[in-house]
Amino acid sequence: MSSARDNILRRVAAALDGRNGNRGTGSPSGGHDHPSDASPPRPQWEGALLDRFLDRLQAASASWTGVDTLDAVPTTVVDYLADNGLAPRLRVAPHRLLQNLSWPDQLEITTGTDPQGLDVALSVADAAMAETGTLVLCSGPESPTTLDFLADHHLVVLRREHILPYMEDVWASLRRRPDFPPRSLNYITGPSRTADVEQTMQLGAHGPRSLHVLLIP
Amino acid sequence: MSDSAVTRPDTVALYVTCLVDLFRPGVGMAAVDLLERAGYRVEVPDGQTCCGQPAWNSGDEAQARELARRAIRQLQGYAHVVVPSGSCAGTMVCHYPTLFADEPEWLDAARDLTGRTWELTRFLVDVAGLPADSLGPCQGIATYHDACSGLRQLGIREQPRKLLGAVQGLSLREMEDTDTCCGFGGTFCVKYPEISERMVSNKVERVRESGADMLLGGDLGCLMNIAGRMQRLGVPTRAYHVAEVLAGTADGPAIGEKER
Amino acid sequence: MQLSPERFRSQAQAALRDPTLQQALSRARSGFIDKRRKGIHDIADFEALRERGRRIRDLALSQLDHHLEQLESAVRAAGGQVHWAENDAQAREIILGLCRQADAQRVTKSKSMVGEEIAINPALEAAGLDVVETDLGEYIIQLAQEPPSHIIAPAVHKTRQQISELFDTHHHQGALKARLREIPELVNEAREVLRDKFLSADVGITGANFLVAETGSIVLVTNEGNADLTHTLPRMHIAVAGIDKVVPTLDDATTLLRLLGRSATGQAMSCYTTFVTGPRRADDPDGPGEFHLVLLDNGRSRMLAGPYREMLRCIRCGACMNHCPVYSAIGGHAYGWVYPGPMGSVLTPLFRGLENTRDLPNACTLNGRCASVCPVKIPLPDLLRQLRAEQFRRNITDSRTRWGLRLWGALARRPALYALSTGLAGRLLRLLGGKRGRIRRLPLAGGWTASRDFPAPQGPGFRQQWKKRQTERKPV
Known part of the structure; x- marks a missing residue:
């Protein structure tokens, strides 16, 4: 008996090769024979990459703070929690960038993926794109996806040099990594939201209610 | 021939x-x-x-x-x-x-x-390069319905407005949703009369909101549909084909009106 | 009552008479159209983007067998498994088998139109599993025991009052007496209820917005983040998708994502766009131990072979229904099956058979607005017209229409007879119009005169007037 797989593929092939079929002629491995491939239609902007990124980030209801050095991240976090009336408790991703930070004693630091006590999470973005104000986070040993979605408030450290113009640039950059693609590659644009009740936008549907970027040099 | x-x-x-x-x-x-x-x-x-x-x-x-x-x-x-x-x-x-x-x-x-x-x-x-000089005349405030086939198959949108702009005595006031179907659709309006009624009622509402005293369009089917609904609802806006206004003959009875 | 595409007419009539539904629809109508209009502004040449999207989809479909095999190898290389289902029954069997294999009790689901197409929820529930929809809209209609009425906003037909009542019944056992509540309160309550479900789920089922052949990735687009909790937290992730969803490369998916968000909700990028590739890696701190991709044919390979191939370009954005004046008059349930609006009026007859869906291709004015906004330029009115032609050839067209056409054709082919008949008809109608100039009730045109006056002809016919004019101008 022939398998469902073989039946489907045979029908598809017959459809493409049949009387009415027209099989494409582009490179079968890539399919990159698009017209005028040089510049795909996409948003254009004047001015600096950083300005565009921050503008779009805020348009997506996210916020940001510039941090002078990596070492200043803990104080910035403490201030952020205090300013927003949040308890001094932080879940930190096991990212190498965050390993040697010295956290103040008043802050309770936890690690791991336990959903209990996961109010505020701190993770590190692998890249960002100015096109849409989007953060790019790849799952992996240093970056548990759970943190990015279960936390009520999500803090993300982003290196300025990791901001790229477009999604195509993100692909070009990430493709160079040996572990690409990760299990879960997340493009995150602002906090979680829903408009399912009367088409009215409401933040904090299932994921974080707020998204805050700590921009480091 | x-x-x-x-x-x-x-x-x-x-x-x-x-x-x-x-x-x-x-x-x-x-x-x-x-x-x-x-x-x-x-x-x-x-x-x-x-x-x-x-x-x-x-x-x-x-x-x-x-x-x-x-x-x-x-x-x-x-x-x-x-x-x-x-x-x-x-x-x-x-x-x-x-x-x-x-x-x-x-x-x-x-x-x-x-x-x-x-x-x-x-x-x-x-x-033909019209309007070279004035068209009409026609007194009143008109709103224009973009009939779907002309708009989307032939790209007609600016042409009637340009011509109407040259009609002496006429001012054009756009309604909302000028490019939304009126519910005529040829045989659609008799095959699915209830759906068509809702669509044409929406259209009449937009016409009414515009405050225009004339509804114009380039397709008689749509105009008969909208005029018929307006008359049933007692909306006094009068419907004419755009050609009648341009030629200055819109002083006679409107679509569905009695001969005077 | 069970909805059915065969009962389109009565379902549409019921929808038109439902004031609550009409209230919800009129709110949705302008909202979606405005959002798209604003959303496409930031791309100077959106038409070029649509054309590129069309080319990408066409190219992908024209080498579909190759891309499917490439996808399969890539998924396997990433540690996932691929299952092939020829029809809905096979897909249900595969998914149920996987859930049993995982010894599952609770399944979380992230909104999937293919999931609706194969009716997976009833199958899993019948097998004793607790199935929870996690998209808020989908959760609301699951509580209401209704099918979705829109492909991206499944509960668009529900008002806040109705949602308050549902939540009261299901979360508070009626203690709130269905008090009308504010939207943040409702969203928060659903968040809390569903959080527990996410954390206790054994299997997570998602659909896929796209499948990327080169990497074996599935693309998930949401605003709530529910798809990510669905695929990350349970032991097993099952993704189910039509075979038409494959695109060759990540860059191809990028172009389509630019079109999808803008066309659907006016967003340049949804909040969460995720590329999932295989199960948890050896050194990953989280993620499911198993990843299964179920590829569904269910008639798609047949569509690929026939005159409706262009329909397979569809990326399920919902723009066609958002801009359809018929959809916005009657809502999605009237169409009677999973896919409503213009795309559904093409797809449903192709999935369910033309003889079971007589009204769908006809309940459209061919106004063309859907095609003008479709991100991949599907000529929806042409496809609907093609279905009508097929109905006519196969004698499915109703006899009134056939007789009408026959009569009209007989006249239109004989100009002298035509002139005589229309001349007579004109005189009769003028007579009926009397002094009013219009007719309030016209036999044989009750559909028209039930809600509209019928204009009486204005004087003798044009050709008569023209002849008179010619004679006057050129006296012999």
Whole structure:
């Protein structure tokens, strides 16, 4: 008996090769024979990459703070929690960038993926794109996806040099990594939201209610 | 076919459409007047009936093809064919070639017709170069309904507005959703009367909100539909075909109004 | 009552008479159209983007077998498994088998139209599993025991009052007496209820917005983040998708994502766009131990072979229904099956058979607005017209229409008879119109005159007037 797989593929092939079929002629491995491939239609902007990124980030209801050095991240976090009336408790991703930070004693630091006590999470973005104000986070040993979605408030450290113009640039950059693609590659644009009740936008549907970027040099 | 018409660039064949012929002959006369004002000699080829649109839209391809062949033959040789309806012109321009995809000789003839066929307002603006001077006159505030076929198949949007802008005494006030279907849709309005009623009611509401005292459009089907609903609801806005306003004959009874 | 595409007419009539539904629809109508209009502004040449999207989809479909095999190898290389289902029954069997294999009790689901197409929820529930929809809209209609009425906003037909009542019944056992509550309160309550479900789920089922052949990735687009909790937290992730969803490369998916968000909700990018590739890696701190991709044919290979191939370009954005004046008059349930609006009026007859869906291709004015906004330029009116032609050829067209066309054709082919008949009809109608100039009730045109006056003809016919004019001008 022939398998469902073989039946489907045979029908598809017959459809493409049949009387009415027209099989494409582009490179079968890539399919990159698009017209005028040089510049795909996409948003254009004047001015600096950083300005565009921050503008779009805020348009997506996210916020940001510039941090002078990596070492200043803990104080910035403490201030952020205090300013927003949040308890001094932080879940930190096991990212190498965050390993040697010295956290103040008043802050309770936890690690791991336990959903209990996961109010505020701190993770590190692998890249960002100015096109849409989007953060790019790849799952992996240093970056548990759970943190990015279960936390009520999500803090993300982003290196300025990791901001790229477009999604195509993100692909070009990430493709160079040996572990690409990760299990879960997340493009995150602002906090979680829903408009399912009367088409009215409401933040904090299932994921974080707020998204805050700590921009480091 | 009139031999004198062949290849004379100043001769226009008017394809009057079945709705205009039966319900609103004044639209045809207004079209003739406008074309003559623009310096064209107008002929009305004999034997015109229906372009085949109802058959084509109802899935009867054989009948659509037969009626298309008749129209193609009747309109052969004219430098320009002008139609006071976006949907009939759209059928000829966009669908006749599809109908004859498998008949090379007729396909050529259909394509040839496509290149010569124009909806009235588009012809007046894009070919005849109107408005050279003032049109009309017509006193009042008008709002314009963009009939779907003309708008989306033929790209007619600016042309009627440009012409109406040159009508003495007329001001144009746009309604919301000018490009939303009025619910006519040929046989749709009698096959699905309740859905059509909701759509035309929405349209009438937009017309009413605009505060215009005249509703204009380029397709008689839509105008009869909207006018019929307005009259049933007691909305006093009067409906005219755009050609009547441009030709200055919109001082007579509006669509569905009694003779005065 | 069970909805069915065969009962389109009565379902549409019921929808038109439902004031609550009409209230919800009129709110949705302008909202979606405005959002798209604003959303496409930031791309100077959006038409070029649509054209590129069309080319990408066409190219992908024209080498579909190759891309499917490439996808399969890539998924396997990433540690996932691929299952092939020829029809809905096979897909249900595969998914149920996987859930049993995982010894599952609770399944979380992220909104999937293919999931609706194969009716997976009833199958899993019948097998004793607790199935929880996690998209808020989908959760609301699951509580209401209704199918979705829109492909991206499944509960668009529900008002806040109705949602308050549902939540009261299901979360508070009626204690709130269905008090009308504010939207943040409702969203928060659903968040809390569903959080527990996410944390206790054994299997997570998602659909896929796209499948990327080169990497074996599935693309998930949401705003709520529910898809990510669905695929990350349970032991097993099952993704189910139509075979038409494949695109060759990540860059191709990028172009389509630019079109999808803008066309659907006016967003340049949804909040969460995720590329999932295989199960948890050896050194990953989280993620499911198993990843299964179920590829569904269910008639798609047949569509690929026939005259409706262009329909397979569809990326399920919902723009066609958002801009459809018929959809916005009657809502999605009237269409009677999973896919509503213009895309559904093409797809449903192709999935369910033309003889079981007589009304769908006809309940459209062919106004063309859907095609003008479709991100991959599907000629929806042309496809609907093609279905009508097929109905006519196969004698499915109703007899009234057939007789009407026959009569009209007989006249239109005979100009002399036509002139005589229309002349007579004109005189009769003028007579009926009397002094009013219009007719309030017209036999044989009751559909028209039930809600509209019928205008009486204005004087004798055009050709008569034209002849008179010619004679006057050129006296013989």
